[in-house]
Amino acid sequence: MASDDPHEDSAHEMPKYDYSATRRDFMLKLGIGINAIAGALVGIPIIGFFVSSIVKANQPTWVSLGSIDQFPENATRMAVFLNPYRTQADGATANVPCWVKRENGENFTVFAINCAHLGCPVRWFEQSKLFLCPCHGGAYYEDGSRAAGPPPRGLFVYENKVEKGELNIKAGLLPTLANPA
Numbered sequence: 001m002a003s004d005d006p007h008e009d010s011a012h013e014m015p016k017y018d019y020s021a022t023r024r025d026f027m028l029k030l031g032i033g034i035n036a037i038a039g040a041l042v043g044i045p046i047i048g049f050f051v052s053s054i055v056k057a058n059q060p061t062w063v064s065l066g067s068i069d070q071f072p073e074n075a076t077r078m079a080v081f082l083n084p085y086r087t088q089a090d091g092a093t094a095n096v097p098c099w100v101k102r103e104n105g106e107n108f109t110v111f112a113i114n115c116a117h118l119g120c121p122v123r124w125f126e127q128s129k130l131f132l133c134p135c136h137g138g139a140y141y142e143d144g145s146r147a148a149g150p151p152p153r154g155l156f157v158y159e160n161k162v163e164k165g166e167l168n169i170k171a172g173l174l175p176t177l178a179n180p181a
Contacts, residue, residue: 060172071102112156
């Protein structure tokens with residue numbers, strides 16, 4: 001007996017798909033493509049920033065502080081050097097001060113100006129023979145070791161050498177406990 005239901009045979013037929021491109025499909029793919037390009041334009045520089053900071057080795061470089069004649073024996077003087085890792089946005093902050101103590105002859109000790117507590121600039125006081133931090137009362141002896149206050153350690157010391165009458169220091173990133181000068 002034959003059924004009069006028109007949908008009876010349609011359950012056994014394979015659906016027919018139209019694989020021709022429609023305007024809706026085209027617009028969808030175009031939108032996805034434009035968003036992918038926009039995402040790449042924004043994402044690539046961001047990824048490059050993070051990768052370059054990992055890959056780039058900020059190796060310290062030797063920087064001149066000037067002639068050794070400008071530093072008298074048994075005296076501590078301030079010197080300024082140009083940060084070797086400066087950027088255009090640094091401006092005047094690319095000039096990094098440090099304290100230079102000339103022991104005798106060609107023996108120097110060069111201290112970072114930053115307090116080991118929170119990085120405030122320390123000052124040298126000749127009368128008391130102390131480096132003093134104005135922020136939280138940190139004090140350091142003339143050899144840079146901690147004298148008093150909250151700093152956990154002494155001042156950071158730059159590696160130095162004398163070449164052709166010039167005092168050079170190994171300068172790089174700002175000194176921290178993880179990255180000593």
